[in-house]
Amino acid sequence: MDVALERVRKSYGGVTVLHETSLDLPSGRVHGVVGENGAGKSTLARILCGAVRPDSGRVTVDGEPVRIAAPRDALRHGIALVTQESAIVPALSVLDNVFLGTRGRGSGRRSRFAALAARTGFELPPGARAGELPLARRQQVEILRALAHGARLIALDEPTALLPKADAAALLGLVRDLAAEGTAIVLVSHRLDEVLATCDTVTVLRDGRRVSSGPAAGLTPDGLLREMVGRPVETLYPDPPPVPDGAPVVLAARDVSRGRAVRGVSLDVRAGEIVGLAGLAGSGRTETLRLLFGADRMDGGEVTVAGRRPRARGPAGTTALGMAFVPESRAEQGLVLVRPTAENLGLAALPARRLVRRSTELRSAAATAAEVGIRGAGLDRPAWTLSGGNQQKAVFGKWLVRRPRVLLADEPTRGADVAAKARIHRLITGLAAEGVAVLAASSEVEEVLGLAHRVLVMRDGRIAGEFPRGAAGPEDVLALAGLR
């Protein structure tokens, strides 16, 4: 069975995450898909298995176009996806999970389960509740389920991210075995070494486009990295205004910790300085920013703004000291989407007790909107009417009303198109020029390097190292972050 994606395209809220992309997935071959975060890898895998419907383009099986509107359609055609966030039913047994959605019950299942377990080498207790298994073992349940459905194409999204080395090697061995039996495999992974060692062909995605596609033989991790990152950083980002000599430290953190996510982070950000926070997914970037802002409670450590500690707990205390926070997800954490844009822009600067006049609110919002360059249907319309990039500008805008002293920004340009991205970058450098201390985290290494005076690299909840501006390329940062 040969599956192919033909010119599939997907966009969310005006932002195209996958441009017309084609991919051939012949049986018996392992196909690697690599790219930076947001390059479109997961979208591609999810289109394949019916979890996401493309805006245009089609999926063909043996040359015939097939209609895949939901995961069960994909399964009927023998296509299964094994994801990072495991899709199991925690309350059901391992056995029930493996045969979920298949017909037939009773004694036949146990012997089929034993056969599948023997074939894969997985040692899973069939009677145990799936929810009690550790994450890495739940993945095995999903792989067994794919096989139980007779899947002829299995897409694995970051399958080894959670596994210790030996288990990862065993899994990749299984992948090769399945391919040898004629199954087509799509392997989405950050780990370039294992992609090169396991795959027959490798496709590189960048900004939702296929940059290259070809046999894995002859490729090197460094070469792949260069293709993933793309054009040189310098051409995109102008130098930020220099930090004045003797600029005081505004944001200071000492031994900030929370569980296993953040383990004793200390850092200083001076007035007018932009400090970048880089690291792989799960390295503790987001968690560190949330702790500094008081969004989560610290286990230990201290955060001060210009030497003062927050007097109240949580964001109410840190915002009173002049901290501003652009969270990771604007829809869930940044904006009240059902409220008008004008109200969102005023939210962080509401007076304690006073009448609010609509006209004053709109005038103030209009000034902010002009400053950050929001374009949309109207400030009195709900914020959900704005495009992704303009929503992101609104999240910045709400903090500008009360001039902040510290700006913490997590994924400041997520989901923004090129123009909105440039605008947000100008905004950040502009704030720094006014003396705001900026700490910005991004999964795009390129962005962190381009924006910041100084880059801190996180790994396993700690700061693994630091690069001054211009001293490191993306490869150095990713290496320190533990990519290879």
Added chain:
Amino acid sequence: MRTAAVRDHGVVVALAALVVALSLSTDTFLTTGNLVNLLDQTVVVGLLACGMTLCVVCGAFDLAVGAVLAVSAVVAVLVTRSAGVPAGYAAGVATGALMGTVSGLVVVLTRVHSFIATLALSIVYRGLAVVITGGAIVYPRAAQLDAFQMIGWPTALGGVTAATLVLAGAAAACWVLLAGTAFGRRVHAVGGNAEAARLSGVRTGPVRVAVFATSGACAGTAGLVMAARGGSAQPNLGNLLELSAIAAVVLGGTSILGGEGAIWRSLIGVLILGLISNGFNLLGWNPTYKQVIEGVLILCAVTLDQFLRHRKT
């Protein structure tokens, strides 16, 4: 956009249509006596709906208002007996506000969903009313009865009752609070996206407690009105009225998902429910069907709300 317009203006059109239909089909509808009576009958649910609107916009439900109403009425009567009518009135409203504050604190501190938390509290409050009264009906002293019942009297304003004016005043206050103050903005933000509000520096806990306190004060006032009308109070007063209040709020087009709504909407919702009742009376229809129609209307309103919300995300 067209479906959003249905919600924005549909309730107004529906209200107008009902008024026209009843005016044409009966001789009795457009009489002063009937209209005064109609308004007076909306007062209790109207007061509860004002407080409930704040809660629902803030993303919470207050199912305890019926029980708060009963306790407040009982306390108002008992305080009237020992300290006079003005003190009794004040005690009634204050009791409502206090119990509302307690509900708010319980919801915020336990983090149990307000629907369940206030359902449990309503049972507690009812029990409290029984404990206070010993399960009996309580009356003001005979000499106080006239003064105690003054809230039900007609006023110089075309004969509408004082209770109707109380509702008008309470509604105006809640309207300004919700639509025209910084507090109202916070209520909307907490109901629309509590996490975004928190991360914008809004203290969500105090906002939630405040809307429950307001709802309690409204319920206390409603308790006064009921006690004054009946000249007595008893523990099962206002049973299940919280559902009528929620029905009115939803019918008016306030989103049960939080973040969107207005006091005027709930007033229209109350009036529509009142008109349906009134119409059944005037036309001599079997009141059994009234419930069916009300239920279907509420279902339609909620379905429309969910449909509109779904398209946004």
